[in-house]
Amino acid sequence: MSAAVRPSNDPLFHHWMPFTANRQFQEQPRLIARAEGVYYYNTHGEKLLDGSSGLYCIPLGHGRREIREAVAKQMEELDYAPPFQYGVPTAFRLATEVAQMLPAGLNRVFFTCSGSEAADTALKVAIQYHRARGEGQRMRFIGRERGYHGVNFGGWSVGGMVANRKSFGVGLPGVSHLRHTHIKENYFQMGEGEHGADLADDLERFVNLHGADTIAACIVEPIAGSTGILVPPKGYLKRLREICTKHGILLIFDEVITGFGRTGEAFAAQTFGATPDILTMAKAITNGSIPMAAVAVRDEIQQVIQDAAPANTIEFAHGYTYSAHPAACAAGLATLKIYREEDTFSRVKALAPDFLEQIGSFKGMPGVIDTRGFGLLGAVEVTPKGKPGERGFEILRKAFENGLVLRSAGDNLVLAPPFAATPDQISEMIDILRRLIKES
Numbered sequence: 001m002s003a004a005v006r007p008s009n010d011p012l013f014h015h016w017m018p019f020t021a022n023r024q025f026q027e028q029p030r031l032i033a034r035a036e037g038v039y040y041y042n043t044h045g046e047k048l049l050d051g052s053s054g055l056y057c058i059p060l061g062h063g064r065r066e067i068r069e070a071v072a073k074q075m076e077e078l079d080y081a082p083p084f085q086y087g088v089p090t091a092f093r094l095a096t097e098v099a100q101m102l103p104a105g106l107n108r109v110f111f112t113c114s115g116s117e118a119a120d121t122a123l124k125v126a127i128q129y130h131r132a133r134g135e136g137q138r139m140r141f142i143g144r145e146r147g148y149h150g151v152n153f154g155g156w157s158v159g160g161m162v163a164n165r166k167s168f169g170v171g172l173p174g175v176s177h178l179r180h181t182h183i184k185e186n187y188f189q190m191g192e193g194e195h196g197a198d199l200a201d202d203l204e205r206f207v208n209l210h211g212a213d214t215i216a217a218c219i220v221e222p223i224a225g226s227t228g229i230l231v232p233p234k235g236y237l238k239r240l241r242e243i244c245t246k247h248g249i250l251l252i253f254d255e256v257i258t259g260f261g262r263t264g265e266a267f268a269a270q271t272f273g274a275t276p277d278i279l280t281m282a283k284a285i286t287n288g289s290i291p292m293a294a295v296a297v298r299d300e301i302q303q304v305i306q307d308a309a310p311a312n313t314i315e316f317a318h319g320y321t322y323s324a325h326p327a328a329c330a331a332g333l334a335t336l337k338i339y340r341e342e343d344t345f346s347r348v349k350a351l352a353p354d355f356l357e358q359i360g361s362f363k364g365m366p367g368v369i370d371t372r373g374f375g376l377l378g379a380v381e382v383t384p385k386g387k388p389g390e391r392g393f394e395i396l397r398k399a400f401e402n403g404l405v406l407r408s409a410g411d412n413l414v415l416a417p418p419f420a421a422t423p424d425q426i427s428e429m430i431d432i433l434r435r436l437i438k439e440s
């Protein structure tokens with residue numbers, strides 16, 4: 001048995017960190033003590049640029065006073081009320097405001113506390129909808145390779161990230177995966193690729209194999225985020241929409257990363273002109289300040305489930321103790337107000353062309369094998385050195401020492417600047433990354 005890196009009386013001993021190489025971290029901790037605007041400060045007071053908007057969740061930058069004050073006020077008035085059979089007014093207001101931002105037809109909003117819970121909620125809604133319509137045999141789900149839908153049982157089962165699947169057994173039965181859309185023909189294409197819309201036809205193959213009447217839903221991220229920003233090929237999402245409609249399969253978009261402006265519109269569904277039946281969101285709904293997520297469904301889906309239940313019975317036996325927590329609702333309302341008043345998403349449209357051009361300019365650098373991006377999401381993929389992912393992790397580690405927090409997904413280095421970043425700050429993030437890739 002190998003010894004723990006730190007003794008049990010060490011302050012860093014007890015916290016088992018999520019999605020972290022804990023041994024390495026304990027040897028060389030990366031501690032963040034404070035944040036303001038687009039900067040973090042480490043425990044020595046040194047500044048670091050936030051190149052990934054937290055985990056894609058802080059588009060407005062850190063420490064917005066309006067959000068903090070709204071949460072504090074809410075906590076003074078009402079810290080908690082049970083969300084089952086009781087409601088708080090702010091939850092209804094937030095749901096209304098979210099619905100106003102969503103594509104037309106998605107008007108019913110169910111709150112959860114994380115993107116993972118939103119994904120599992122969406123899958124359960126799909127199953128129950130079909131049951132309520134007398135098509136209870138529709139139990140299969142179609143996910144996609146390299147998709148990420150969080151870590152709960154439904155989400156990882158439909159997800160296609162190998163590392164997130166391999167330790168946990170077989171997962172949900174009846175799940176198949178479309179091929180991913182990261183194809184050679186589109187390498188170095190910033191924005192949507194010209195090739196690969198026909199990859200959506202994989203869904204037809206599953207229809208032929210299993211029968212459409214066994215498939216409940218197909219779930220994809222419009223842009224796959226956690227496996228390194230895989231932008232959909234032109235026309236791909238529309239094609240998926242058409243196939244789902246043709247066969248009565250519900251289409252779920254997981255917009256946990258893309259929701260709230262990352263692509264320049266409120267939701268990627270609007271950017272790519274394809275409206276799902278169910279849409280999950282999280283992260284930027286509260287600018288990352290308080291955990292919150294949500295699932296929006298087409299009116300008819302909620303109506304069918306509701307109508308199928310006898311009077312005075314709960315129609316959807318699902319929910320979380322902290323669904324629509326008052327503090328999260330207050331944070332959400334304050335965040336959405338800023339998005340409206342500051343026209344935040346048009347800033348993405350203004351910043352994106354230059355950002356994407358700079359990401360694209362890594363083409364031709366030794367060791368760079370692809371660049372991709374859309375809106376304020378960009379990735380540079382480097383050739384592995386050692387085991388896959390080692391070089392990416394090493395760059396992430398060195399970036400911290402060089403004043404930059406970014407994401408690595410295997411050997412993809414991902415930048416997702418806060419929308420509040422200036423062009424100069426974005427260029428600085430890019431320059432640090434360029435230097436580190438050169439040195440790696």
Ligand SMILES: Cc1ncc(COP(=O)(O)O)c(C=O)c1O
Nearest residue numbers: 114115116148149150254256257
């Ligand atoms: C597309 C997508 N879905 C779901 C999740 C899971 O969200 P959470 O970590 O809040 O559970 C994430 C997290 O990054 C995500 O990117």
